Amino acid sequence: MSWNLALPAKVRVGHVTFGATYNxxxxxxxxxxxxxxxxxxxxxxxxxxxxxLGGH
Incomplete structure (x- = not known):
């Protein structure tokens, strides 16, 4: 059993999304x-x- 703190960050460039999460x-x-x-x-x-793949 544990506590978890997650700090996510995401950057979208066109159709591509980059993400990083510190745990x-x-x-x-x-x-x-x-x-x-x-x-x-x-x-x-x-x-x-x-x-x-599609959409806006």
Whole structure:
């Protein structure tokens, strides 16, 4: 179980949309879980690219 903070950003150029999302994950230890199991905050960056086929 964890809390996740996501900060997305998107830029559209014509029919193409570029996206980037920063994610910060803060795990929450459950009562039955061992604390030495590698818990700790983590972060990562994800990217996306999409193309619109039609419309405005």
């Amino acid at each position: 910060y994950v803060l795990p929450i230890k459950l009562p039955h879980e061992d604390e030495a199991a590698g818990f700790g905050p983590k972060s990562y960056l994800s990217f996306s690219l999409s193309y619109s």
